[in-house]
Amino acid sequence: MPSFKDTFLKYDWNQIKHDIYTKQPADVERALVKTHRNLEDFKALISPAADAYLEDMARQSKALTLQRFGNNIQLFAPMYLSNECQNICTYCGFSLGNKLPRKTLNPNEIDREVAALQSMGFKHILLVTGEANKTVGLEYFKKVLRQIRSDFAHISMEVQPLDEDEYRQLIPLGLHAVLVYQETYHQKDYARHHPKGKKSNFFYRLETPDRLGRAGVHKMGLGVLIGLEDWRVDSFYVALHLKYLEQTYWRTKYSISFPRLRPFSGGLDPKVEMTDRQLVQQITAYRLLNPDVELSLSTREKTSFRDHVFQLGITSMSAGSKTNPGGYATAPESLEQFEISDERSPSEIVALIKSKGYEPVWKDWDVALEHGEIRTEAI
Amino acid sequence: MENLQIADRTFHSRLILGSGKFSSAKLMRDSIQASGTELVTVALKRVDMQSQNDSMLEAVGEVGLLPNTSGVRTASEAVFAAELAREALQTNWLKLEIHPDPKYLLPDPVETLKAAEELVKKGFIVMPYIHADPVLCKRLEEVGVACVMPLGAPIGSNKGLKTADFLEIIIEQSQVPVVVDAGIGAPSHAAAAMEMGADAVLVNTAIAVAQDPVNMALAFKLAVEAGRMAFESKLGAVSHAASASSPLTSFVDA
Numbered sequence: 149m150p151s152f153k154d155t156f157l158k159y160d161w162n163q164i165k166h167d168i169y170t171k172q173p174a175d176v177e178r179a180l181v182k183t184h185r186n187l188e189d190f191k192a193l194i195s196p197a198a199d200a201y202l203e204d205m206a207r208q209s210k211a212l213t214l215q216r217f218g219n220n221i222q223l224f225a226p227m228y229l230s231n232e233c234q235n236i237c238t239y240c241g242f243s244l245g246n247k248l249p250r251k252t253l254n255p256n257e258i259d260r261e262v263a264a265l266q267s268m269g270f271k272h273i274l275l276v277t278g279e280a281n282k283t284v285g286l287e288y289f290k291k292v293l294r295q296i297r298s299d300f301a302h303i304s305m306e307v308q309p310l311d312e313d314e315y316r317q318l319i320p321l322g323l324h325a326v327l328v329y330q331e332t333y334h335q336k337d338y339a340r341h342h343p344k345g346k347k348s349n350f351f352y353r354l355e356t357p358d359r360l361g362r363a364g365v366h367k368m369g370l371g372v373l374i375g376l377e378d379w380r381v382d383s384f385y386v387a388l389h390l391k392y393l394e395q396t397y398w399r400t401k402y403s404i405s406f407p408r409l410r411p412f413s414g415g416l417d418p419k420v421e422m423t424d425r426q427l428v429q430q431i432t433a434y435r436l437l438n439p440d441v442e443l444s445l446s447t448r449e450k451t452s453f454r455d456h457v458f459q460l461g462i463t464s465m466s467a468g469s470k471t472n473p474g475g476y477a478t479a480p481e482s483l484e485q486f487e488i489s490d491e492r493s494p495s496e497i498v499a500l501i502k503s504k505g506y507e508p509v510w511k512d513w514d515v516a517l518e519h520g521e522i523r524t525e526a527i
Numbered sequence: 528m529e530n531l532q533i534a535d536r537t538f539h540s541r542l543i544l545g546s547g548k549f550s551s552a553k554l555m556r557d558s559i560q561a562s563g564t565e566l567v568t569v570a571l572k573r574v575d576m577q578s579q580n581d582s583m584l585e586a587v588g589e590v591g592l593l594p595n596t597s598g599v600r601t602a603s604e605a606v607f608a609a610e611l612a613r614e615a616l617q618t619n620w621l622k623l624e625i626h627p628d629p630k631y632l633l634p635d636p637v638e639t640l641k642a643a644e645e646l647v648k649k650g651f652i653v654m655p656y657i658h659a660d661p662v663l664c665k666r667l668e669e670v671g672v673a674c675v676m677p678l679g680a681p682i683g684s685n686k687g688l689k690t691a692d693f694l695e696i697i698i699e700q701s702q703v704p705v706v707v708d709a710g711i712g713a714p715s716h717a718a719a720a721m722e723m724g725a726d727a728v729l730v731n732t733a734i735a736v737a738q739d740p741v742n743m744a745l746a747f748k749l750a751v752e753a754g755r756m757a758f759e760s761k762l763g764a765v766s767h768a769a770s771a772s773s774p775l776t777s778f779v780d781a
Contacts, residue, residue: 214736216683218548271575301572366600367629394630399600401629440630505550513572517599517608 151358153351155392156385161334164191165381171195180204185437190387193433194380202429209432209461212439220509221501222442222464223494224272224304225265228473229253229292233278235345237331252277252284255295257478262299264476268468268494271301271511274327276471279308279347286314290321297322302513304369308346309356315363322515327369327405328356332377333385337419341376357389361397366518368393368400369444374427375409375418383430387437403442403464404434408449424453428460435461451492459504467497528755531726533704534620534652534673536591538565541721542751543593543706544744545731547573552586554740559590562744568593568622568729571608576615584616593654595622600635602642609646621646622676623655632682636663640670647671656708659690664697664705675701676729678709679720683732685712688719698724714743714750721754722762 171192179189180201192198193205230252253261265273275292277284289307297303304325305318315326332338335350342348360368370389372382390402406427409418422430431443445454445462447469458465470476492500501508531538544564549555559567567587571594575581584592594612599605602625609621623646625639626632634657646653652673657663659677667675677697680686687710688694698705704726711717712733720728730747737743 214548215685215732218732218735219550220548301575399627399629502551507550507552509573511573511575512570513598514574514576514608514611516611517572517596517604 149358151355152389152392153355155388156333156354159385159388161381164384165378167191168195168380168384171197173197173200176201179436180208187384187387187391187437190433190437191384193436194383194430198429198433199425202425202432205432205436206428206460209435210459212435213443213461213463216439217463219506220512221458221462221506222272222509222512223270223467223497224274224302224464225268225270225466225494226274226276226306226469226471227261227265228276228471228475229258229288230277230280230284231473232280232283233345234281235279235347236343237341237345237347251473252280252288253473253478255291257474258292258295260477261474262296266299269498269510270494272304272513273300273302274304274306274466276305277307279345281308281346286310286317289318289323293318293321293323297515301511301515303515304367306369309353310359312359312363315360315365319363319365319518322518323365324513324515324518325367325369325401325403326360326365327371327403328353328360329369329371329373329405329407330354330385330389331373333372333382333389334377337377357393358396361393361400365400367403367442369403369405371405371407373407373409374422374430375420378420379422379426379430383433387434390438390441401442403444405444405446406431407446424457427453428457431457431461447491455500455504458501459506465497465501467492467494528752529759531704533654538727539563540565540748540751541727541755542717542747543568543708543727543729544734545729546570546583546587547597548732548735549586549740550735552582555583555586555735556588558734558740558744559587561741561748562734563748564590566591566593568595570595570597571612572598574616576611591620592616592618593620593622594618595624595656597624597626597632599625600627600638601625602638602645605638605642606645606649609642609651610649613651619650620652621654623653626656634658634678636660639663640666643667643672644670654706659693659697661693661696661700664701668701668703672703674704674706674726676706676708679707679716680710680712682709684710685733686710687712687716688723691719691723694720694725695723714746717747718750718754718757721751722757724758727751 168191175192176198179192232250302324303322306327338350370386442463443461444464446466498508531541540563542564543566546569567590569583573583596605596608599608605625613619625635627635639655643653643655654674655672656676664675680689706727707720707725708729711730717728734740734743
C-alpha cells in the first residue's frame, strides 16, 4: 500500500540540511514576494539567511492568518488520562525507566476532570496518554469516548499510534482529530531516543497519518519535538509530510504544533537549542508556505513569549493545562509528562486574547455534525 | 431600489453578512447594524446550542438568522446538521455548505445537489453555496432551492469576481435569485456584482478583517445600493469603437 514512506525514502537528511544552510538572501527575497510558495521556498524561509527578514515574515504571516482565520484564537485543553507507558524515550517524563507511581483515570475520576474542564469553559478537549496498549488501548479509548462525547464539542487524541481499523472504530464514537508527532525525522537519532517499546518502530509511526487518512479522520496534527535534532531540517520534513498528506487525503484538515523540549522528571537536555527568535521564524515560515494550516501553541512556552507570538500566525492555544492524569481535580500530584511554563488560568488567557483585539473561540465544531446516523447507532 | 424576494421573505437590503471572523461580538453587532443587512449567516459549529446566551446569536440579535452547515463533508451530514439547526434555532432557512476540502473550502457539487433535493423535500428554504457552474445552478433550481449562491473566488481570498464570465451566464439563466458568495474583497467588487445583475452578495472576510469593520460595513452597504441602482437604471452598452458621426452607409438614403 502506498504511503509517505515512499516519499520519505527519496530524500536525504544531509542533502536537505546542505540545501537549507546554503540558501542566500536572494532566495529568501524571492520566497517573500511569491503568492504561492513551494518546498524550495520553505527551505529558504527556515534558513539562517532568513533571520534578517524576520519582521517581513511576521508581517506577512499575521496578515495571511487574519485573512484566512479572522481574529479568532481557538482554545483547548489537554486532559491526561494515563501516564502508564511501555516505551523508553530519553526525553519524556512518562518513560518506562522512570520509577514513579503510574495512574490511569477510572470513569469516576474522568467525570470529575470533565466537570473541572467544563467549569473553566472548555469545549475542545485533547485526550492524552502514554503508550500502554494492554491497559490503555482501544477498549479503554472506546469507553472514554462513549463517556465524554456529549460533554465536549470537539475531541482530539494524542495517544499511541493505532492500526487503521482501530481508528475506524474510534471515529464514529466522536473522535474528530488525532495528533501524532514523529518527534524527529532523523532515523538514527530517532532510534537513539526510542530504544525500547513499540515506539521504536520508526516507520510504523511515520505511516500513522496514512492510516488516519484512510480511516477518514477529520483532522490530524503533525510536528516534531524541537530540541532532539536540527529544527530546520525536521521542519522541512514536517512540511514535506504535510504536502504529501494534503494531496493524498484531501478531505482532512491539518494542524502543526511546535513543542519545544521542556524540563521533566529525569530529563534530557536538548541537543539543539532553539531560540525564541527561531521559533518565530519557524511559525511564520509554515504560515507563509501554507496559509490554511492550523498552527497551535502550547503552554510549554513562557508567558511573555505567548503574549506576543500568538498574533503572528497561531490559530489555537491551550490554556490552564495540566500534564498529569487527574491534574485538574482528582490527582494533582501525579507524575506529569513535562513542566508547563505558562501557568495562567483560562480566564486570564481569554482576557489576554481580548486585550490584543482577538476573539477567544471556545467552540468551533459540534460532534453532532459528524456521521449523524452512524454516530447515533454507535452509542 | 427594488426589494429582494427570497422564498417567502422580502428584503430591503441586498447585502448578506457572514459572521465568522470578527474580533469581538460587539464589533460584529455594530458592523451588522452599519451594513443594514437583514440576514446574517452563522456556522452551526460555532453556536453553543446548549447555552441560553450564545455570544454569536446575541450579536446577530433581531436580524434574520441563516444557519450554515460549514464543516460537513457529505450530503447525509448536511441533512443531519440542517435538522439540528431547525430544531435548535427555530428556523427552516439554511445556507447549505458542503466542502470536503478543508484547505480551499470549495463546494462539492455532487453532494450539494443530493442534499439540496432532500432538504427541499423536508421543508427547508435552501440557499446552496456552489461553484459558479451554470448547469449546476439550473439543476439546483429544478430541485427547488430558494436561490443559488455561486462563488466569485475562493472563500476569504478577497480576489473579487474571478468567475465573472460564468456569473453572467448564471444571472442570465436563473429563475431564482443569484447571491454572489465568497471572494468579494472590496466594495467595488460588490458593486460590480450588483451592476452585473446579481440579486445580492454575501460578504464576511472583507468586512471582518478590515482595520475598521464598522466603516467597511457601511462602505459595502453603499456599494451594494449603488451597484443595484446602476443595474436598475440600465447601464449604457460598452463599445470598443467610436460611433462615427458620418456613417459609411449614409449614401443609401440620400
